[in-house]
Amino acid sequence: DVKVTQSSRYLVKRTGEKVFLECVQDMDHENMFWYRQDPGLGLRLIYFSYDVKMKEKGDIPEGYSVSREKKERFSLILESASTNQTSMYLCASSSLAGGHYGYTFGSGTRLTVV
Amino acid sequence: QQPVQSPQAVILREGEDAVINCSSSKALYSVHWYRQKHGEAPVFLMILLKGGEQKGHEKISASFNEKKQQSSLYLTASQLSYSGTYFCGTEIYAGNNRKLIWGLGTSLAVNP
Numbered sequence: 227d228v229k230v231t232q233s234s235r236y237l238v239k240r241t242g243e244k245v246f247l248e249c250v251q252d253m254d255h256e257n258m259f260w261y262r263q264d265p266g267l268g269l270r271l272i273y274f275s276y277d278v279k280m281k282e283k284g285d286i287p288e289g290y291s292v293s294r295e296k297k298e299r300f301s302l303i304l305e306s307a308s309t310n311q312t313s314m315y316l317c318a319s320s321s322l323a324g325g326h327y328g329y330t331f332g333s334g335t336r337l338t339v340v
Numbered sequence: 341q342q343p344v345q346s347p348q349a350v351i352l353r354e355g356e357d358a359v360i361n362c363s364s365s366k367a368l369y370s371v372h373w374y375r376q377k378h379g380e381a382p383v384f385l386m387i388l389l390k391g392g393e394q395k396g397h398e399k400i401s402a403s404f405n406e407k408k409q410q411s412s413l414y415l416t417a418s419q420l421s422y423s424g425t426y427f428c429g430t431e432i433y434a435g436n437n438r439k440l441i442w443g444l445g446t447s448l449a450v451n452p
Contacts, residue, residue: 230381267444268442269382327384328385331382333380334380334381
C-alpha cells in the first residue's frame with residue numbers, strides 16, 4: 227500500500243523552539259506539498275516542491291522553511307515556533323504524470339505551541 | 341480564487357442521495373474530490389479533467405462543466421461510511437504552471 231508518512235502524530239513545542247516536521251513518501255512522486263489545516267480556513271499551502279532541492283513558496287510561507295535533499299523526503303521547519311502556528315499540518319505528494327492521479331496525504335501532525 | 345462549495349453541511353438518512361457543488365470564478369484545468377473523516381487524512385476520490393466529463397467511484401460519481409467552471413459530486417444511496425467532510429480542489433492556470441486551490445469543505449453526516 228502506497229504511503230505518505232509523517233513522523234509525528236502529535237507534537238507539543240514551546241514558543242521560540244525550532245520545530246522539524248518530517249514527511250516521507252514511498253511512491254517515487256516528484257511533487258510534495260505542505261499544508262496547514264485550520265477550522266473555517268480549509269487547507270492552506272505553505273510550501274511545495276516539484277523536484278529535489280527545489281522549493282516554492284505557497285500562500286502562507288511566513289515563519290516556515292522547507293528542505294528537500296532527497297526525492298522521498300520533504301521537511302517543514304518552523305524557525306521559531308509561535309502560538310499562531312498551532313495547527314494540523316498535512317503533507318501530500320503527487321505524480322508529475324498527473325492525469326488520473328490525485329494527491330496522497332499523510333495522516334497529519336497536530337502541533338500545539340505553548 | 342477559492343472555490344465555493346455548497347451546501348456547507350448536509351445530514352442524510354442511510355439510503356438517501358446528496359449532491360455537493362463546487363463553483364469557481366477561474367478557468368479550470370481539472371477538479372479533484374476528496375473525503376476526510378474526522379482525525380484522518382483526506383482521501384482522493386476522483387479527478388475530472390475534461391468539460392462535461394463524468395466519473396464514478398462505487399456509488400459516488402461526479403460531473404465537470406468546464407464552461408460553467410463547476411463540478412458536482414453525487415452520492416447515491418448513501419451509506420454510514422460516507423460520513424465525513426468532502427473537499428473539492430480546483431486546478432487553475434497560474435502562469436506557466438497549474439495550482440490547486442481548495443474549497444472549505446462540505447460536512448456530510450449519514451445517520452441510520
